[in-house]
Amino acid sequence: MAVGEACFDFYPVRGVRLASVAAGIKETYKDSNLAPIFDLVLIEFEEGSSTAGVFTKNLFAAAPVVVGKKHLSVRSARYFLINSGNANAATGEIGIQDALLCCKALSDISGVDYDEVIPFSTGVIGERLPVKKITSSLSKLFEKLDASNWLLAAEGIMTTDTRPKIATRRFNVDDETVTITGIAKGSGMIQPNMATMLAYITTDVICTEELLQELLVKVVNRSFNRITVDSDTSTNDSCMLTATGKAPIDLRDLAAQQVFISELTSLMQELAQGIIRDAEGATKFVTVTVEGAPNAQVCLDVAYSIANSPLMKTAFFASDANWGRIIMAIGKVNVDVDVSLVDVYLGDICLMLGGAKAQAYRETDGAKVMAEKEIVIRVNLNCGDVSDTVWTSDLSHEYVKINAEYRT
């Protein structure tokens, strides 16, 4: 059902090893056909690595989010321990203890301190974490650690995803080779607020945690914070960026930093767009660009109003060039915009010019654009110079089917 081809190639990152096993956590799913077998993933970083992270702003942030943020504030991370199949969210104090038990069990096996382990969970909300299933799988998981296991790790973190999301970049800075490789998961409960469901990006550059955090926030706001499947913000969203420092490139060098940001943005947009391409029931990949806005808030309000409107999303599904719904979605944002200035384009076709239907517009031209798998809507408010872009999917029969049958 996913829109467009996916590439599963990747470059390993020096200083990073991964492993993936089936711990039986996903057995509790009602629809086991939706769930792949792998459900427990370990990512190891060599000593001296820096890690930055952004996490969900949902008030019911899950236990692993609470624990992980605390651990990161104290120590640099050595291990990410990630389970799918259970979110350990809305589990109260017991959930916190369960997450800590898993960190401590990995500490016993690996020899690092328990607060050098960052736990992550994704899956059913409100159920106790099956701690025993996890801890009894840790020895096997630890033994499997290998620099080449990226794709298995990407599979191990999936829930309703139909395919793994992996992206990779290799480029030169000052004749040194730098690598960035990342994985992500998510296809529903997606309008991340500071981070998406789960994403892990690693690189071998040298970078302090302060600077890494700054870069991550900047790039998240051009990637994972610009996608929406359903306007719903998960309780477990986390996006992590780790630098192992194995390549002799230091990001305090501004020229190097500039190249790095450009590559990182491209990679994180690929992962974020990968989530939309694999959105629940998606048959269309839609880019919504708003230009000429007076400020960033109006710009995003209009873009998300289009991207989240059920009437727009069903029109995408139906390949219906329903421009009445587009202007409805723009107009329902109650901001100070002069509608008699608004232009709207569907691909290269001008639908609306100066707030009314464009004279030259022909329904057949619009329908042609809407029939494509990938659709671009561009709105120019012509009342400022701020622009931004969000990506979204359509609302299909399959979306309703998946979410009427799946237990979050």
Next chain:
Amino acid sequence: MAVGEACFDFYPVRGVRLASVAAGIKETYKDSNLAPIFDLVLIEFEEGSSTAGVFTKNLFAAAPVVVGKKHLSVRSARYFLINSGNANAATGEIGIQDALLCCKALSDISGVDYDEVIPFSTGVIGERLPVKKITSSLSKLFEKLDASNWLLAAEGIMTTDTRPKIATRRFNVDDETVTITGIAKGSGMIQPNMATMLAYITTDVICTEELLQELLVKVVNRSFNRITVDSDTSTNDSCMLTATGKAPIDLRDLAAQQVFISELTSLMQELAQGIIRDAEGATKFVTVTVEGAPNAQVCLDVAYSIANSPLMKTAFFASDANWGRIIMAIGKVNVDVDVSLVDVYLGDICLMLGGAKAQAYRETDGAKVMAEKEIVIRVNLNCGDVSDTVWTSDLSHEYVKINAEYRT
């Protein structure tokens, strides 16, 4: 597909006559099976009537909304001229002229001034109003005016509605009989902002336009402004309240006013809920009550977050007591609420107590409530004393089907 039975009985209102004809405006619909035959409605008020109105806040407010607001500000209304099948929205200056032409044609026939006619339109956005079809039907329409035509009028304003919405009250004040009767239409593009798609309520009490406007705004905020089908705000929303003054009850009398408000609220909630019961593809009627909020904004933000979440709406459709989605929807509202205080009830069943799953909660109990056609969700934030209620529908396969096939 509508949820629950509807009653089509009504009391005529002294001083009000109505008519409904088929003018052929709806012939342009792709799916003519969705459209009833009547598409042009006239409502006449005797001289001396007072009219109050609230209109959409969508920036692309339709031409009839612009014209109607202007006419109301100048004169008291004598006629409402309402067409379905064409919204006359996003039609620019020509749309305004088209609406005025219709008012002037009715002025010629009826003898009132053209600005005593208030035009309303609902249907396809962005197409020119078929003025000739309307003006050539006006004589016939005028001849048919009769006090008993309420149900025909309710049918004439329908678009994707599967049944007419009519509500009526008759009660005594100081031994005098007072009547309120109203009609409404709408089943999609419904999260009204100050008014719903189209609603016309009339009564025979005596009331100044100032007071009537005040009462209308107050009661709209307890009825039409508390419903959502799809979070989408139409370009044509209008809600009108007319008092003909034929009953010797003056609303300046505070005791009479109190009784009247109570009856009006009950009637307008019935009409608003009627829209939700007949929402596009609806199989469930859902009441979301939020209590213990620190202020009105937080209260409504949480209520609408639940009511508009596609994941909640598919869970309603699937009769799935998916409380993970409920807490996600509460938590994604980024407000200052202590989640460890939050209680959630599904019907009489307590799901969550103090921010974690209630000890006594059994999935089978929750599932029983969700299997009902009518579901009540009650959230207590326990951090204030503000409460409010919104009504919504579910997100079904039929919803996607209707909106993938219908041209707004």
